[in-house]
Amino acid sequence: MSPTVFFVAIISAMLINNVVLLRFLGVCPFLGVSKRSETALGMGGAVTFVMVVGSVLTYLIYYYVLEPFEITYISTIAFILVIASLVQLVEMFIKKVSKKLYKALGIYLPLIVTNCAILGVAETNIREGYAEEFGVMSGLGVAAASAFGAALGFTLVIFAFSSIRERLEAANVPAAWKGIPISLIVAGIMALAFLGLEGIV
Amino acid sequence: MVPAIVVTMLVVSLFFGTYIMNKRTPEPLEAEEVVDKESCTACMNYSCRYKIEETRGD
Amino acid sequence: MAQKQTAKKGKRKKDLHALAVFTRGIIRENSLFVLLLGMCPALAVTSSLETGFGMGLLVIFVLTLSNIVVSLIRKAIPEEIRIPAYIVVIATFVTIVGLLTEAFAPALHESLGIFIPLIVVNCLIMERANNFASKNNVVLSAIDGIGVALGFMLALMLIGGTREFLATGALAYGVYLPLPLEGSIINAGLTLFQMEVFVGPAGGFIVIGFWLAVFKAFELYNKRKKKEARDRWIEKKKKEAAERKRRKAMESAGGSA
Numbered sequence: 001m002s003p004t005v006f007f008v009a010i011i012s013a014m015l016i017n018n019v020v021l022l023r024f025l026g027v028c029p030f031l032g033v034s035k036r037s038e039t040a041l042g043m044g045g046a047v048t049f050v051m052v053v054g055s056v057l058t059y060l061i062y063y064y065v066l067e068p069f070e071i072t073y074i075s076t077i078a079f080i081l082v083i084a085s086l087v088q089l090v091e092m093f094i095k096k097v098s099k100k101l102y103k104a105l106g107i108y109l110p111l112i113v114t115n116c117a118i119l120g121v122a123e124t125n126i127r128e129g130y131a132e133e134f135g136v137m138s139g140l141g142v143a144a145a146s147a148f149g150a151a152l153g154f155t156l157v158i159f160a161f162s163s164i165r166e167r168l169e170a171a172n173v174p175a176a177w178k179g180i181p182i183s184l185i186v187a188g189i190m191a192l193a194f195l196g197l198e199g200i201v
Numbered sequence: 202m203v204p205a206i207v208v209t210m211l212v213v214s215l216f217f218g219t220y221i222m223n224k225r226t227p228e229p230l231e232a233e234e235v236v237d238k239e240s241c242t243a244c245m246n247y248s249c250r251y252k253i254e255e256t257r258g259d
Numbered sequence: 260m261a262q263k264q265t266a267k268k269g270k271r272k273k274d275l276h277a278l279a280v281f282t283r284g285i286i287r288e289n290s291l292f293v294l295l296l297g298m299c300p301a302l303a304v305t306s307s308l309e310t311g312f313g314m315g316l317l318v319i320f321v322l323t324l325s326n327i328v329v330s331l332i333r334k335a336i337p338e339e340i341r342i343p344a345y346i347v348v349i350a351t352f353v354t355i356v357g358l359l360t361e362a363f364a365p366a367l368h369e370s371l372g373i374f375i376p377l378i379v380v381n382c383l384i385m386e387r388a389n390n391f392a393s394k395n396n397v398v399l400s401a402i403d404g405i406g407v408a409l410g411f412m413l414a415l416m417l418i419g420g421t422r423e424f425l426a427t428g429a430l431a432y433g434v435y436l437p438l439p440l441e442g443s444i445i446n447a448g449l450t451l452f453q454m455e456v457f458v459g460p461a462g463g464f465i466v467i468g469f470w471l472a473v474f475k476a477f478e479l480y481n482k483r484k485k486k487e488a489r490d491r492w493i494e495k496k497k498k499e500a501a502e503r504k505r506r507k508a509m510e511s512a513g514g515s516a
Protein backbone atom coordinates (compact mmCIF):
# COMPACT_ATOMS: atom_id res chain seq x y z
CA MET A 1 0.00 0.00 0.00
CA SER A 2 1.50 3.28 -1.06
CA PRO A 3 1.63 6.41 1.10
CA THR A 4 -0.51 8.25 -1.45
CA VAL A 5 -3.53 6.43 -0.01
CA PHE A 6 -3.02 8.26 3.28
CA PHE A 7 -2.44 11.55 1.54
CA VAL A 8 -5.58 11.14 -0.53
CA ALA A 9 -7.55 10.17 2.59
CA ILE A 10 -6.40 13.31 4.41
CA ILE A 11 -7.09 15.68 1.52
CA SER A 12 -10.44 14.18 0.70
CA ALA A 13 -11.63 14.27 4.33
CA MET A 14 -10.33 17.81 4.77
CA LEU A 15 -11.50 19.58 1.63
CA ILE A 16 -13.75 17.44 -0.54
CA ASN A 17 -15.92 16.05 2.23
CA ASN A 18 -15.43 18.84 4.72
CA VAL A 19 -17.07 17.82 7.99
CA VAL A 20 -18.76 21.10 8.75
CA LEU A 21 -19.72 22.48 5.37
CA LEU A 22 -20.48 19.38 3.34
CA ARG A 23 -21.27 16.72 5.94
CA PHE A 24 -22.98 19.01 8.50
CA LEU A 25 -21.14 17.57 11.47
CA GLY A 26 -20.13 19.90 14.27
CA VAL A 27 -22.30 22.79 13.19
CA CYS A 28 -22.98 23.79 16.81
CA PRO A 29 -19.39 24.65 17.75
CA PHE A 30 -18.98 26.13 14.29
CA LEU A 31 -21.76 28.64 14.93
CA GLY A 32 -21.13 29.07 18.62
CA VAL A 33 -17.51 29.04 19.60
CA SER A 34 -15.82 30.48 16.58
CA LYS A 35 -15.86 34.14 17.38
CA ARG A 36 -12.23 34.77 18.16
CA SER A 37 -9.43 33.21 16.17
CA GLU A 38 -7.59 31.84 19.22
CA THR A 39 -10.75 30.18 20.49
CA ALA A 40 -11.18 28.59 17.09
CA LEU A 41 -7.63 27.25 17.10
CA GLY A 42 -7.91 25.91 20.66
CA MET A 43 -11.14 24.14 19.80
CA GLY A 44 -9.55 22.80 16.63
CA GLY A 45 -6.60 21.40 18.56
CA ALA A 46 -8.79 19.64 21.12
CA VAL A 47 -11.06 18.25 18.40
CA THR A 48 -8.09 16.99 16.38
CA PHE A 49 -6.71 15.01 19.29
CA VAL A 50 -10.03 13.49 20.39
CA MET A 51 -11.13 12.78 16.83
CA VAL A 52 -7.99 10.83 15.86
CA VAL A 53 -7.73 8.85 19.10
CA GLY A 54 -11.50 8.30 19.23
CA SER A 55 -11.58 7.04 15.64
CA VAL A 56 -8.74 4.60 16.29
CA LEU A 57 -10.39 3.29 19.46
CA THR A 58 -13.84 2.86 17.96
CA TYR A 59 -12.32 1.20 14.88
CA LEU A 60 -10.44 -1.29 17.05
CA ILE A 61 -13.51 -1.99 19.16
CA TYR A 62 -15.65 -2.51 16.09
CA TYR A 63 -13.33 -4.95 14.34
CA TYR A 64 -11.84 -6.76 17.34
CA VAL A 65 -14.76 -6.89 19.76
CA LEU A 66 -18.10 -6.21 18.11
CA GLU A 67 -17.59 -8.06 14.84
CA PRO A 68 -16.10 -11.30 16.24
CA PHE A 69 -19.03 -11.59 18.64
CA GLU A 70 -21.52 -10.53 15.94
CA ILE A 71 -22.92 -7.75 18.09
CA THR A 72 -22.36 -4.83 15.71
CA TYR A 73 -25.89 -3.64 16.45
CA ILE A 74 -24.74 -2.15 19.75
CA SER A 75 -22.09 -0.07 17.98
CA THR A 76 -23.90 3.25 18.60
CA ILE A 77 -24.03 2.79 22.35
CA ALA A 78 -20.47 1.44 22.50
CA PHE A 79 -19.05 4.27 20.38
CA ILE A 80 -20.66 7.15 22.25
CA LEU A 81 -19.67 5.75 25.62
CA VAL A 82 -16.09 5.04 24.56
CA ILE A 83 -15.70 8.53 23.11
CA ALA A 84 -17.25 10.11 26.20
CA SER A 85 -14.93 8.08 28.46
CA LEU A 86 -11.96 9.12 26.34
CA VAL A 87 -12.89 12.77 26.76
CA GLN A 88 -13.20 12.31 30.53
CA LEU A 89 -9.80 10.63 30.73
CA VAL A 90 -8.11 13.28 28.62
CA GLU A 91 -9.67 16.06 30.66
CA MET A 92 -8.59 14.44 33.91
CA PHE A 93 -5.07 13.89 32.59
CA ILE A 94 -4.75 17.50 31.50
CA LYS A 95 -6.14 18.75 34.81
CA LYS A 96 -3.50 16.82 36.69
CA VAL A 97 -0.53 17.42 34.43
CA SER A 98 -0.48 20.99 33.30
CA LYS A 99 -2.23 24.18 34.23
CA LYS A 100 -1.18 25.81 31.00
CA LEU A 101 -2.43 23.01 28.79
CA TYR A 102 -5.71 22.94 30.68
CA LYS A 103 -6.17 26.61 30.07
CA ALA A 104 -5.41 26.19 26.37
CA LEU A 105 -7.37 23.03 25.60
CA GLY A 106 -9.16 21.69 28.66
CA ILE A 107 -11.98 24.17 28.58
CA TYR A 108 -13.09 22.91 25.17
CA LEU A 109 -13.12 19.25 26.12
CA PRO A 110 -16.58 19.10 27.72
CA LEU A 111 -17.97 20.70 24.59
CA ILE A 112 -16.63 17.82 22.58
CA VAL A 113 -18.68 15.02 24.13
CA THR A 114 -21.80 16.20 22.39
CA ASN A 115 -19.98 17.27 19.27
CA CYS A 116 -21.53 15.21 16.54
CA ALA A 117 -18.38 15.51 14.41
CA ILE A 118 -16.45 13.05 16.60
CA LEU A 119 -19.12 10.35 16.64
CA GLY A 120 -19.99 11.07 13.02
CA VAL A 121 -16.42 10.58 11.82
CA ALA A 122 -16.10 7.37 13.86
CA GLU A 123 -19.29 6.02 12.30
CA THR A 124 -18.26 7.11 8.80
CA ASN A 125 -14.93 5.28 9.12
CA ILE A 126 -16.82 2.04 9.67
CA ARG A 127 -19.36 2.70 6.93
CA GLU A 128 -16.70 3.59 4.34
CA GLY A 129 -15.45 0.00 4.70
CA TYR A 130 -11.72 0.74 4.92
CA ALA A 131 -11.21 -2.64 6.59
CA GLU A 132 -12.77 -4.52 3.68
CA GLU A 133 -10.80 -2.48 1.16
CA PHE A 134 -7.33 -2.43 2.72
CA GLY A 135 -7.43 -5.16 5.37
CA VAL A 136 -8.15 -4.51 9.02
CA MET A 137 -4.68 -3.32 10.05
CA SER A 138 -3.97 -1.00 7.09
CA GLY A 139 -7.58 0.12 7.20
CA LEU A 140 -6.87 1.41 10.67
CA GLY A 141 -4.17 3.67 9.24
CA VAL A 142 -6.53 4.99 6.58
CA ALA A 143 -9.25 5.54 9.16
CA ALA A 144 -6.83 7.47 11.37
CA ALA A 145 -5.65 9.50 8.38
CA SER A 146 -9.16 10.42 7.34
CA ALA A 147 -10.04 11.33 10.94
CA PHE A 148 -6.97 13.58 11.01
CA GLY A 149 -8.00 15.13 7.70
CA ALA A 150 -11.53 15.68 8.93
CA ALA A 151 -10.22 17.40 12.06
CA LEU A 152 -7.93 19.59 9.94
CA GLY A 153 -10.90 20.50 7.78
CA PHE A 154 -12.92 21.36 10.89
CA THR A 155 -10.12 23.58 12.20
CA LEU A 156 -9.62 25.24 8.83
CA VAL A 157 -13.30 26.10 8.41
CA ILE A 158 -13.84 27.19 12.01
CA PHE A 159 -10.75 29.42 11.81
CA ALA A 160 -11.72 30.96 8.47
CA PHE A 161 -15.22 31.52 9.77
CA SER A 162 -14.00 33.24 12.92
CA SER A 163 -12.15 35.76 10.77
CA ILE A 164 -15.27 36.39 8.71
CA ARG A 165 -17.31 36.76 11.91
CA GLU A 166 -15.01 39.54 13.08
CA ARG A 167 -15.81 41.47 9.91
CA LEU A 168 -19.51 40.64 10.17
CA GLU A 169 -19.65 42.25 13.61
CA ALA A 170 -18.86 45.58 12.02
CA ALA A 171 -21.19 45.13 9.05
CA ASN A 172 -24.57 46.80 8.88
CA VAL A 173 -26.93 43.82 8.95
CA PRO A 174 -30.74 44.11 9.22
CA ALA A 175 -31.92 43.40 12.77
CA ALA A 176 -33.69 40.14 11.91
CA TRP A 177 -30.62 38.73 10.15
CA LYS A 178 -28.13 39.58 12.88
CA GLY A 179 -26.25 36.76 14.56
CA ILE A 180 -26.99 33.18 13.55
CA PRO A 181 -29.11 33.78 10.38
CA ILE A 182 -26.44 35.79 8.58
CA SER A 183 -23.79 33.35 9.81
CA LEU A 184 -25.73 30.53 8.17
CA ILE A 185 -25.91 32.42 4.89
CA VAL A 186 -22.14 32.97 5.07
CA ALA A 187 -21.68 29.26 5.78
CA GLY A 188 -23.84 28.50 2.73
CA ILE A 189 -21.61 30.62 0.52
CA MET A 190 -18.54 28.92 1.99
CA ALA A 191 -20.13 25.55 1.21
CA LEU A 192 -20.63 26.66 -2.39
CA ALA A 193 -16.94 27.54 -2.56
CA PHE A 194 -15.98 24.14 -1.17
CA LEU A 195 -18.15 22.43 -3.80
CA GLY A 196 -15.69 23.79 -6.33
CA LEU A 197 -12.93 21.62 -4.84
CA GLU A 198 -14.81 18.44 -5.68
CA GLY A 199 -12.64 17.45 -8.61
CA ILE A 200 -9.17 17.54 -7.05
CA VAL A 201 -8.75 13.91 -6.09
CA MET B 202 -27.12 -11.86 23.33
CA VAL B 203 -24.82 -12.58 26.28
CA PRO B 204 -21.73 -10.93 24.74
CA ALA B 205 -23.85 -7.89 23.84
CA ILE B 206 -24.93 -7.49 27.46
CA VAL B 207 -21.40 -8.04 28.76
CA VAL B 208 -19.86 -5.50 26.36
CA THR B 209 -22.60 -2.97 27.11
CA MET B 210 -22.07 -3.37 30.84
CA LEU B 211 -18.34 -2.96 30.34
CA VAL B 212 -18.56 0.29 28.37
CA VAL B 213 -21.23 1.67 30.68
CA SER B 214 -19.13 1.01 33.76
CA LEU B 215 -16.06 2.41 31.99
CA PHE B 216 -17.92 5.63 31.26
CA PHE B 217 -19.41 5.95 34.74
CA GLY B 218 -16.02 5.29 36.31
CA THR B 219 -14.14 7.82 34.20
CA TYR B 220 -16.90 10.37 34.63
CA ILE B 221 -16.85 10.15 38.41
CA MET B 222 -13.06 10.14 38.51
CA ASN B 223 -12.91 13.22 36.33
CA LYS B 224 -15.54 15.01 38.34
CA ARG B 225 -13.66 14.38 41.54
CA THR B 226 -10.42 15.76 40.12
CA PRO B 227 -10.24 19.41 41.12
CA GLU B 228 -9.75 22.01 38.43
CA PRO B 229 -6.38 23.70 38.48
CA LEU B 230 -7.84 27.00 37.34
CA GLU B 231 -9.62 29.71 39.17
CA ALA B 232 -13.23 29.93 38.07
CA GLU B 233 -13.41 31.82 34.84
CA GLU B 234 -16.02 32.33 32.19
CA VAL B 235 -15.19 29.23 30.26
CA VAL B 236 -16.95 29.41 26.93
CA ASP B 237 -18.51 32.20 24.93
CA LYS B 238 -22.06 32.69 26.13
CA GLU B 239 -23.09 32.41 22.52
CA SER B 240 -21.97 28.83 22.24
CA CYS B 241 -24.58 27.97 24.82
CA THR B 242 -27.36 29.77 23.02
CA ALA B 243 -26.21 28.29 19.74
CA CYS B 244 -26.89 24.73 20.72
CA MET B 245 -27.62 24.79 24.45
CA ASN B 246 -24.83 22.33 24.79
CA TYR B 247 -25.59 20.65 28.08
CA SER B 248 -21.98 20.20 29.05
CA CYS B 249 -21.17 23.78 28.27
CA ARG B 250 -24.14 24.92 30.29
CA TYR B 251 -23.29 22.89 33.35
CA LYS B 252 -19.74 24.13 33.10
CA ILE B 253 -20.96 27.70 33.21
CA GLU B 254 -23.34 26.99 36.07
CA GLU B 255 -20.50 25.45 37.98
CA THR B 256 -18.26 28.44 37.47
CA ARG B 257 -21.07 30.81 38.24
CA GLY B 258 -21.69 29.02 41.52
CA ASP B 259 -18.55 30.27 43.17
CA MET C 260 -69.39 19.83 48.23
CA ALA C 261 -66.92 22.65 48.45
CA GLN C 262 -64.09 20.18 48.71
CA LYS C 263 -65.27 18.41 45.59
CA GLN C 264 -65.38 21.67 43.74
CA THR C 265 -61.85 22.64 44.65
CA ALA C 266 -60.65 19.19 43.67
CA LYS C 267 -62.29 19.64 40.30
CA LYS C 268 -60.77 23.06 39.94
CA GLY C 269 -57.35 21.70 40.81
CA LYS C 270 -57.65 19.01 38.20
CA ARG C 271 -58.71 21.49 35.58
CA LYS C 272 -55.75 23.68 36.38
CA LYS C 273 -53.43 20.73 35.98
CA ASP C 274 -54.94 19.90 32.61
CA LEU C 275 -54.44 23.43 31.46
CA HIS C 276 -50.86 23.21 32.56
CA ALA C 277 -50.39 20.00 30.58
CA LEU C 278 -51.86 21.68 27.50
CA ALA C 279 -49.48 24.61 27.95
CA VAL C 280 -46.56 22.21 28.23
CA PHE C 281 -47.66 20.53 25.00
CA THR C 282 -48.21 23.63 22.87
CA ARG C 283 -45.23 25.55 24.19
CA GLY C 284 -42.73 23.37 22.37
CA ILE C 285 -44.47 23.67 19.03
CA ILE C 286 -44.23 27.37 18.22
CA ARG C 287 -43.34 29.70 21.08
CA GLU C 288 -40.33 27.67 22.18
CA ASN C 289 -39.74 25.83 18.94
CA SER C 290 -36.57 23.88 19.51
CA LEU C 291 -35.01 24.62 16.16
CA PHE C 292 -36.12 28.11 15.18
CA VAL C 293 -36.27 29.71 18.61
CA LEU C 294 -33.84 27.75 20.78
CA LEU C 295 -31.51 26.72 17.92
CA LEU C 296 -31.20 23.16 19.16
CA GLY C 297 -30.39 20.27 16.86
CA MET C 298 -28.80 22.16 13.98
CA CYS C 299 -26.80 19.23 12.59
CA PRO C 300 -29.73 16.96 11.68
CA ALA C 301 -31.76 19.98 10.60
CA LEU C 302 -29.18 20.69 7.92
CA ALA C 303 -28.34 17.16 6.97
CA VAL C 304 -31.63 15.31 6.65
CA THR C 305 -33.86 17.99 5.18
CA SER C 306 -33.16 17.61 1.50
CA SER C 307 -36.81 16.62 1.09
CA LEU C 308 -40.09 16.95 2.94
CA GLU C 309 -40.30 13.22 3.54
CA THR C 310 -36.83 12.72 5.02
CA GLY C 311 -37.52 15.62 7.37
CA PHE C 312 -40.80 13.98 8.36
CA GLY C 313 -39.10 10.61 8.89
CA MET C 314 -36.36 12.08 11.04
CA GLY C 315 -39.02 13.96 13.00
CA LEU C 316 -40.87 10.71 13.69
CA LEU C 317 -37.69 9.09 15.00
CA VAL C 318 -37.00 12.08 17.24
CA ILE C 319 -40.57 11.99 18.60
CA PHE C 320 -40.09 8.34 19.45
CA VAL C 321 -36.69 8.76 21.12
CA LEU C 322 -37.51 11.98 22.97
CA THR C 323 -40.82 10.76 24.37
CA LEU C 324 -39.41 7.44 25.56
CA SER C 325 -36.24 8.96 26.98
CA ASN C 326 -38.27 11.62 28.79
CA ILE C 327 -40.50 8.93 30.28
CA VAL C 328 -37.60 6.79 31.47
CA VAL C 329 -35.59 9.73 32.78
CA SER C 330 -38.62 10.92 34.70
CA LEU C 331 -39.21 7.43 36.11
CA ILE C 332 -35.66 7.03 37.36
CA ARG C 333 -35.16 10.64 38.40
CA LYS C 334 -35.32 9.85 42.10
CA ALA C 335 -33.30 6.66 41.87
CA ILE C 336 -30.11 8.03 40.33
CA PRO C 337 -27.65 9.99 42.43
CA GLU C 338 -26.90 13.54 41.39
CA GLU C 339 -23.29 12.78 40.60
CA ILE C 340 -23.96 10.38 37.73
CA ARG C 341 -27.04 12.07 36.33
CA ILE C 342 -25.62 13.08 32.98
CA PRO C 343 -23.89 9.77 32.16
CA ALA C 344 -27.10 7.93 33.07
CA TYR C 345 -29.07 10.09 30.65
CA ILE C 346 -26.57 9.41 27.90
CA VAL C 347 -26.95 5.67 28.44
CA VAL C 348 -30.77 5.88 28.37
CA ILE C 349 -30.79 7.98 25.20
CA ALA C 350 -28.22 5.76 23.46
CA THR C 351 -30.32 2.68 24.23
CA PHE C 352 -33.43 4.17 22.66
CA VAL C 353 -31.52 5.42 19.64
CA THR C 354 -30.20 1.89 19.06
CA ILE C 355 -33.73 0.49 19.27
CA VAL C 356 -35.08 3.12 16.89
CA GLY C 357 -32.25 2.50 14.43
CA LEU C 358 -32.95 -1.23 14.33
CA LEU C 359 -36.70 -0.67 13.91
CA THR C 360 -36.15 1.76 11.06
CA GLU C 361 -33.81 -0.65 9.33
CA ALA C 362 -36.48 -3.34 9.53
CA PHE C 363 -39.58 -1.36 8.56
CA ALA C 364 -38.37 1.58 6.47
CA PRO C 365 -35.10 0.53 4.82
CA ALA C 366 -35.17 3.38 2.28
CA LEU C 367 -35.45 5.93 5.08
CA HIS C 368 -32.68 4.16 7.01
CA GLU C 369 -30.49 4.36 3.93
CA SER C 370 -31.14 8.06 3.30
CA LEU C 371 -30.73 9.19 6.92
CA GLY C 372 -27.49 7.22 7.17
CA ILE C 373 -25.22 8.17 10.05
CA PHE C 374 -27.73 10.72 11.30
CA ILE C 375 -29.75 7.98 13.00
CA PRO C 376 -26.95 7.08 15.47
CA LEU C 377 -26.21 10.79 15.76
CA ILE C 378 -29.60 11.37 17.40
CA VAL C 379 -27.64 10.43 20.56
CA VAL C 380 -25.71 13.68 20.48
CA ASN C 381 -28.68 15.82 19.46
CA CYS C 382 -28.59 18.62 22.04
CA LEU C 383 -32.39 18.78 22.04
CA ILE C 384 -32.88 15.39 23.68
CA MET C 385 -30.24 15.89 26.34
CA GLU C 386 -31.60 19.35 27.09
CA ARG C 387 -35.14 18.08 27.66
CA ALA C 388 -33.89 15.21 29.83
CA ASN C 389 -31.76 17.50 31.92
CA ASN C 390 -34.09 20.48 32.24
CA PHE C 391 -37.58 19.03 32.14
CA ALA C 392 -37.87 15.29 32.63
CA SER C 393 -35.50 15.28 35.60
CA LYS C 394 -37.81 17.67 37.45
CA ASN C 395 -41.33 16.64 36.45
CA ASN C 396 -43.62 13.63 36.69
CA VAL C 397 -43.97 10.96 34.03
CA VAL C 398 -47.15 12.22 32.38
CA LEU C 399 -45.95 15.78 32.02
CA SER C 400 -42.56 14.60 30.78
CA ALA C 401 -44.19 12.45 28.12
CA ILE C 402 -46.40 15.34 27.01
CA ASP C 403 -43.42 17.65 26.92
CA GLY C 404 -41.46 15.12 24.87
CA ILE C 405 -44.21 14.77 22.29
CA GLY C 406 -44.77 18.53 22.07
CA VAL C 407 -41.14 19.52 21.73
CA ALA C 408 -40.39 16.76 19.25
CA LEU C 409 -43.49 17.65 17.23
CA GLY C 410 -42.23 21.22 17.02
CA PHE C 411 -38.88 19.91 15.85
CA MET C 412 -40.56 17.70 13.25
CA LEU C 413 -42.64 20.58 11.89
CA ALA C 414 -39.49 22.69 11.63
CA LEU C 415 -37.69 19.91 9.74
CA MET C 416 -40.67 19.54 7.41
CA LEU C 417 -40.79 23.28 6.74
CA ILE C 418 -37.10 23.31 5.82
CA GLY C 419 -37.31 20.06 3.87
CA GLY C 420 -40.40 21.19 1.99
CA THR C 421 -38.80 24.51 1.04
CA ARG C 422 -35.62 22.86 -0.17
CA GLU C 423 -37.41 20.14 -2.12
CA PHE C 424 -39.80 22.56 -3.75
CA LEU C 425 -37.05 24.94 -4.80
CA ALA C 426 -34.92 22.09 -6.10
CA THR C 427 -37.51 20.02 -7.93
CA GLY C 428 -40.64 22.14 -8.19
CA ALA C 429 -42.65 19.39 -6.46
CA LEU C 430 -43.24 17.77 -3.08
CA ALA C 431 -43.13 13.99 -3.40
CA TYR C 432 -44.32 11.31 -1.00
CA GLY C 433 -43.87 7.55 -0.78
CA VAL C 434 -40.20 7.65 -1.84
CA TYR C 435 -38.55 7.01 1.55
CA LEU C 436 -41.40 5.99 3.81
CA PRO C 437 -43.19 2.68 3.31
CA LEU C 438 -46.44 4.27 2.14
CA PRO C 439 -48.85 2.26 -0.03
CA LEU C 440 -48.52 4.67 -2.94
CA GLU C 441 -46.13 7.15 -4.45
CA GLY C 442 -46.93 10.54 -5.83
CA SER C 443 -46.60 14.21 -5.13
CA ILE C 444 -48.62 16.61 -3.02
CA ILE C 445 -47.75 19.64 -5.10
CA ASN C 446 -46.33 19.48 -8.56
CA ALA C 447 -45.83 22.88 -10.05
CA GLY C 448 -44.11 21.42 -13.09
CA LEU C 449 -41.41 24.07 -12.89
CA THR C 450 -38.83 21.87 -14.56
CA LEU C 451 -37.25 24.92 -16.19
CA PHE C 452 -36.66 26.67 -12.89
CA GLN C 453 -35.28 23.82 -10.80
CA MET C 454 -32.44 25.02 -8.59
CA GLU C 455 -30.51 21.93 -7.70
CA VAL C 456 -28.22 23.82 -5.36
CA PHE C 457 -30.98 23.69 -2.76
CA VAL C 458 -30.78 19.92 -2.25
CA GLY C 459 -27.05 20.36 -1.75
CA PRO C 460 -25.26 21.47 1.41
CA ALA C 461 -25.16 25.16 0.48
CA GLY C 462 -28.92 25.22 0.01
CA GLY C 463 -29.42 23.73 3.46
CA PHE C 464 -27.49 26.51 5.16
CA ILE C 465 -29.19 29.23 3.15
CA VAL C 466 -32.76 27.94 3.65
CA ILE C 467 -32.31 27.55 7.41
CA GLY C 468 -30.75 31.00 7.61
CA PHE C 469 -33.72 32.40 5.73
CA TRP C 470 -36.33 30.77 7.98
CA LEU C 471 -34.45 31.78 11.11
CA ALA C 472 -34.50 35.36 9.92
CA VAL C 473 -38.25 35.13 9.21
CA PHE C 474 -38.92 33.82 12.72
CA LYS C 475 -36.64 36.47 14.20
CA ALA C 476 -38.47 39.17 12.25
CA PHE C 477 -41.79 37.97 13.65
CA GLU C 478 -40.35 37.99 17.14
CA LEU C 479 -39.02 41.52 16.72
CA TYR C 480 -42.37 42.66 15.28
CA ASN C 481 -44.26 41.19 18.23
CA LYS C 482 -41.86 42.76 20.67
CA ARG C 483 -42.29 46.15 19.04
CA LYS C 484 -46.08 45.81 19.06
CA LYS C 485 -46.03 44.86 22.72
CA LYS C 486 -43.77 47.76 23.58
CA GLU C 487 -45.99 50.18 21.67
CA ALA C 488 -49.08 48.86 23.45
CA ARG C 489 -47.36 49.20 26.78
CA ASP C 490 -46.20 52.72 25.99
CA ARG C 491 -49.72 53.65 24.96
CA TRP C 492 -51.08 52.20 28.20
CA ILE C 493 -48.52 54.13 30.27
CA GLU C 494 -49.36 57.29 28.35
CA LYS C 495 -53.06 56.76 29.03
CA LYS C 496 -52.48 56.15 32.74
CA LYS C 497 -50.31 59.24 32.92
CA LYS C 498 -53.03 61.31 31.26
CA GLU C 499 -55.63 59.94 33.64
CA ALA C 500 -53.47 60.71 36.62
CA ALA C 501 -52.89 64.25 35.36
CA GLU C 502 -56.60 64.64 34.77
CA ARG C 503 -57.38 63.41 38.27
CA LYS C 504 -54.81 65.73 39.73
CA ARG C 505 -56.23 68.69 37.84
CA ARG C 506 -59.75 67.87 38.89
CA LYS C 507 -58.66 67.50 42.49
CA ALA C 508 -56.84 70.80 42.35
CA MET C 509 -59.90 72.45 40.81
CA GLU C 510 -62.12 70.88 43.44
CA SER C 511 -59.93 72.03 46.27
CA ALA C 512 -59.68 75.44 44.65
CA GLY C 513 -63.49 75.52 44.32
CA GLY C 514 -63.87 74.37 47.91
CA SER C 515 -61.58 77.04 49.23
CA ALA C 516 -63.32 79.66 47.10
